[in-house]
Amino acid sequence: MQQVYMDHGATTPLHPEVIAVMTDVLTNHYGNPSSVHAWGRDAKKRLEEARTSVAKLIGAQPEEIFFTSGGTEADNMAILGVAKGLEKKGKHIITSAIEHHAVLYPCEVLKKAGYDLTILPVDDQGRVRPEDLALALREDTVLVSIMHANNEIGTLQPIAELARIAKERGVLFHTDAVQSVGKIPVNVNELGVDLLSFSAHKIYGPKGVGALYIRRGSRILPLTHGGGQERRRRPGTENLPGIVAFGKAAEIAQRDLTAEADRLTKLRDRLIDGLTAIPEVRLNGHRTERIPTNVNVSFRYIEGESLLLSLDLKGIAASSGSACTSGSLDPSHVLLAIGLSHEIAHGSLRLTLGRINTEDDVDYVLREVPVVVERLRSMSPLYNQK
Amino acid sequence: MQQVYMDHGATTPLHPEVIAVMTDVLTNHYGNPSSVHAWGRDAKKRLEEARTSVAKLIGAQPEEIFFTSGGTEADNMAILGVAKGLEKKGKHIITSAIEHHAVLYPCEVLKKAGYDLTILPVDDQGRVRPEDLALALREDTVLVSIMHANNEIGTLQPIAELARIAKERGVLFHTDAVQSVGKIPVNVNELGVDLLSFSAHKIYGPKGVGALYIRRGSRILPLTHGGGQERRRRPGTENLPGIVAFGKAAEIAQRDLTAEADRLTKLRDRLIDGLTAIPEVRLNGHRTERIPTNVNVSFRYIEGESLLLSLDLKGIAASSGSACTSGSLDPSHVLLAIGLSHEIAHGSLRLTLGRINTEDDVDYVLREVPVVVERLRSMSPLYNQK
Amino acid sequence: MYTEKVMDHFTNPRNVGQLENPSGVGEVGNPTCGDIMRIYIDVKDNVIQDIKFKTFGCGAAIATSSICTEMVIGKTIEEALELTNKDVASALGGLPANKMHCSNLAADALHEAIKDYKNKSEQG
Ligand SMILES: Cc1ncc(COP(=O)(O)O)c(C=O)c1O
Ligand SMILES: Cc1ncc(COP(=O)(O)O)c(C=O)c1O
Ligand code: FES
Numbered sequence: 023m024q025q026v027y028m029d030h031g032a033t034t035p036l037h038p039e040v041i042a043v044m045t046d047v048l049t050n051h052y053g054n055p056s057s058v059h060a061w062g063r064d065a066k067k068r069l070e071e072a073r074t075s076v077a078k079l080i081g082a083q084p085e086e087i088f089f090t091s092g093g094t095e096a097d098n099m100a101i102l103g104v105a106k107g108l109e110k111k112g113k114h115i116i117t118s119a120i121e122h123h124a125v126l127y128p129c130e131v132l133k134k135a136g137y138d139l140t141i142l143p144v145d146d147q148g149r150v151r152p153e154d155l156a157l158a159l160r161e162d163t164v165l166v167s168i169m170h171a172n173n174e175i176g177t178l179q180p181i182a183e184l185a186r187i188a189k190e191r192g193v194l195f196h197t198d199a200v201q202s203v204g205k206i207p208v209n210v211n212e213l214g215v216d217l218l219s220f221s222a223h224k225i226y227g228p229k230g231v232g233a234l235y236i237r238r239g240s241r242i243l244p245l246t247h248g249g250g251q252e253r254r255r256r257p258g259t260e261n262l263p264g265i266v267a268f269g270k271a272a273e274i275a276q277r278d279l280t281a282e283a284d285r286l287t288k289l290r291d292r293l294i295d296g297l298t299a300i301p302e303v304r305l306n307g308h309r310t311e312r313i314p315t316n317v318n319v320s321f322r323y324i325e326g327e328s329l330l331l332s333l334d335l336k337g338i339a340a341s342s343g344s345a346c347t348s349g350s351l352d353p354s355h356v357l358l359a360i361g362l363s364h365e366i367a368h369g370s371l372r373l374t375l376g377r378i379n380t381e382d383d384v385d386y387v388l389r390e391v392p393v394v395v396e397r398l399r400s401m402s403p404l405y406n407q408k
Numbered sequence: 409m410q411q412v413y414m415d416h417g418a419t420t421p422l423h424p425e426v427i428a429v430m431t432d433v434l435t436n437h438y439g440n441p442s443s444v445h446a447w448g449r450d451a452k453k454r455l456e457e458a459r460t461s462v463a464k465l466i467g468a469q470p471e472e473i474f475f476t477s478g479g480t481e482a483d484n485m486a487i488l489g490v491a492k493g494l495e496k497k498g499k500h501i502i503t504s505a506i507e508h509h510a511v512l513y514p515c516e517v518l519k520k521a522g523y524d525l526t527i528l529p530v531d532d533q534g535r536v537r538p539e540d541l542a543l544a545l546r547e548d549t550v551l552v553s554i555m556h557a558n559n560e561i562g563t564l565q566p567i568a569e570l571a572r573i574a575k576e577r578g579v580l581f582h583t584d585a586v587q588s589v590g591k592i593p594v595n596v597n598e599l600g601v602d603l604l605s606f607s608a609h610k611i612y613g614p615k616g617v618g619a620l621y622i623r624r625g626s627r628i629l630p631l632t633h634g635g636g637q638e639r640r641r642r643p644g645t646e647n648l649p650g651i652v653a654f655g656k657a658a659e660i661a662q663r664d665l666t667a668e669a670d671r672l673t674k675l676r677d678r679l680i681d682g683l684t685a686i687p688e689v690r691l692n693g694h695r696t697e698r699i700p701t702n703v704n705v706s707f708r709y710i711e712g713e714s715l716l717l718s719l720d721l722k723g724i725a726a727s728s729g730s731a732c733t734s735g736s737l738d739p740s741h742v743l744l745a746i747g748l749s750h751e752i753a754h755g756s757l758r759l760t761l762g763r764i765n766t767e768d769d770v771d772y773v774l775r776e777v778p779v780v781v782e783r784l785r786s787m788s789p790l791y792n793q794k
Numbered sequence: 795m796y797t798e799k800v801m802d803h804f805t806n807p808r809n810v811g812q813l814e815n816p817s818g819v820g821e822v823g824n825p826t827c828g829d830i831m832r833i834y835i836d837v838k839d840n841v842i843q844d845i846k847f848k849t850f851g852c853g854a855a856i857a858t859s860s861i862c863t864e865m866v867i868g869k870t871i872e873e874a875l876e877l878t879n880k881d882v883a884s885a886l887g888g889l890p891a892n893k894m895h896c897s898n899l900a901a902d903a904l905h906e907a908i909k910d911y912k913n914k915s916e917q918g
């Protein structure tokens with residue numbers, strides 16, 4: 023049976039060149055970067071080379087990159103770290119309704135601890151309105167955190183414009199760019215952001231490593247305390263194999279970005295056109311202001327988990343914003359935020375493309391999905407067969 | 409030139425079997441454990457198998473193991489997490505003067521936030537006196553954190569006795585076992601501890617993964633917030649390759665523990681005997697209550713960094729508690745706590761053995777160290793040539 | 795971490811030792827890290843004819859001591875007094891940022907030795 027992995031939004035297979043580099047470090051470069059001896063100096067050198075590669079991918083300086091264990095830690099560090107660092111300045115934070123839980127939940131924790139939290143709504147395509155941000159900013163606002171690309175519906179935010187509004191008011195701006203980095207050009211200076219989170223395993227690097235970009239001079243306190251690594255902002259023996267692999271993944275992402283974006287945009291559009299030809303389906307997210315890899319549709323009358331299981335039986339890996347797959351038993355807060363009813367949110371399907379996907383994969387998916395949808399609809403009490 | 413790595417206390421080379429397993433996961437098992445499809449289920453299965461192996465190594469139940477990014481995060485999670493979780497019960501914490509910075513610094517951060525902190529002294533061999541703990545416990549004590557084996561001098565603490573004293577008073581007990589796990593038998597039930605930190609890269613596993621054991625029922629809040637991974641105690645896409653490799657390293661550690669401990673104890677004792685035959689030298693730490701892998705001596709009149717650089721030029725990797733190597737410019741707080749003067753603490757040398765070391769390595773070190781010590785002493789203004 | 799020049803001076807330090815009847819001796823302890831350096835000078839006709847050092851300190855401390863002695867031998871007292879720790883560090887091709895304080899040792903000990911020489915010659 024054909025195997026089609028279309029869940030690159032969840033995680034990506036490592037690039038073969040990344041595996042090679044990582045295996046080399048695992049085998050031959052085991053020194054601790056803090057050690058004085060030859061093994062340590064070798065490790066330190068590799069660490070700093072990787073930092074340079076990672077910095078380049080987002081147009082930052084190497085000393086503005088702080089390695090973390092992933093996107094979640096980077097998001098938490100940005101939000102909790104800036105809140106603690108600027109406690110004396112104020113206790114108001116602004117975010118959006120469609121953030122990843124790694125942003126929303128730390129914000130809610132701050133709220134419980136006495137902070138004011140403004141959650142900006144989005145339009146029906148998932149975009150924050152700049153005028154809403156302008157109105158929400160206050161004297162005591164210390165941070166705005168709005169994601170670059172949404173993980174479920176792929177919608178891109180007008181970050182440069184939003185960041186400019188925050189900057190005019192002297193407020194730090196963080197963006198969760200876990201889903202945009204490596205897929206579209208991301209440059210911290212063009213975007214004008216002060217903090218930016220990203221994660222290696224979404225760009226064909228390994229799980230367990232990510233980074234937070236912190237613009238020089240931004241005030242932020244660490245979440246954890248210990249050794250002097252990452253200039254005390256993130257202590258602990260560095261995950262050298264992971265970091266070097268992240269560096270390699272960043273180089274490859276930069277090298278291949280334009281060609282892959284073009285190729286995947288075509289596949290994406292074929293998928294969107296093919297799937298929206300099925301009756302009673304809607305595309306979620308913005309039609310064009312979306313990352314090249316994301317397709318998200320809702321099928322009326324069916325439920326996401328059943329859909330995923332059926333596709334899985336055909337060898338197709340996908341995901342859904344259905345309550346039944348989320349663990350929380352509520353449907354995706356993102357789909358609700360763009361105005362979907364509970365029932366329709368339930369029937370959502372996310373296909374996320376990546377470097378291993380081919381035209382052939384798209385053909386296969388476009389052949390199988392209608393069959394599965396039809397079968398599940400025929401079992402659904404909500405579906406009025408005509 | 410002979411290459412002798414004797415800095416296993418800093419980090420260890422991966423075991424070849426661990427590299428093999430990890431490379432396999434990197435290459436073939438890239439699913440996200442949270443995904444519903446085949447790739448995700450495969451990943452989830454491997455995650456839980458690794459959890460079982462890691463739990464077994466310390467005699468815990470799999471559901472009591474929470475994977476982190478390393479020892480530092482595990483220590484911070486234990487201390488800051490319990491403090492937050494038990495805020496209503498009290499604000500007094502007890503630790504010892506020779507803890508790793510990953511324990512001491514979060515405790516000091518709590519102190520700045522209004523907690524009371526008792527730092528127990530140690531005797532001249534680096535042991536906490538149980539009666540000191542008994543006297544320090546109060547009604548509002550919420551946590552005792554005392555390390556199992558010290559990373560610099562290798563001294564073992566009487567954890568079972570200390571934990572019993574805390575338990576009698578109903579106080580949670582955490583131990584940083586980063587340096588003991590895999591080297592001597594560690595069993596959470598025999599020790600009677602409620603929380604225990606350990607780290608993969610100290611037991612021939614990869615950097616960037618560790619674990620916190622949390623006894624069922626212990627109240628603790630997470631440091632970061634996001635997805636539902638690790639039952640919400642530690643969110644973020646799991647570092648699957650690292651965790652599976654940690655599991656393999658744990659299995660090997662358990663399998664080889666007794667044989668390796670015997671072999672390394674002999675090498676250690678030869679090193680101690682050989683080095684303490686040099687004039688004006690002292691052994692730091694307890695002579696017998698120490699891990700099988702640690703040797704720490706101080707040479708009068710010379711400084712540790714010069715010693716390390718000289719040994720490095722001979723192909724020997726070691727470490728030192730000297731101020732000049734610490735980054736902080738103070739000599740090791742551990743050596744000061746056992747009563748060494750600044751000057752003598754400066755001249756300390758730590759050799760930490762591991763599975764790749766042989767009799768031949770020991771011979772080489774015992775041949776070279778006296779030569780280097782003599783040369784540096786001849787340059788020292790403190791050394792009275794006779 | 796260290797430049798080749800630093801490692802060269804660390805491995806083959808120039809002018810290590812002490813002088814039998816020095817014109818001046820200077821000893822300083824580094825207030826930052828507690829390391830110690832002693833310098834002996836032999837001065838004739840206002841010129842440093844010979845110089846020796848002993849250092850208890852890190853690699854940077856030993857290398858800066860060594861190069862410092864090389865830089866001032868044959869120089870007049872006035873020229874030697876102009877030597878700064880920055881000169882010493884740059885002669886070594888630079889030092890890591892956290893090691894800049896080490897270079898104070900050598901220049902300070904040299905200045906102490908010259909002060910000692912001046913005191914002695916004034917008294918004598
Ligand atoms: C937008 C976004 N933010 C944060 C994360 C969390 O990243 P990680 O899983 O690397 O912790 C993800 C990935 O799931 C994501 O898609
Ligand atoms: C006793 C002790 N605790 C904690 C740590 C920190 O572990 P990690 O470097 O994995 O964060 C170390 C390692 O340096 C250690 O020796
Ligand atoms: S019926 Fe099973 S989760 Fe909805």
Ligand code: FES
Nearest residue numbers: 732827852855896
């Ligand atoms: S002189 Fe002490 S650290 Fe260099």
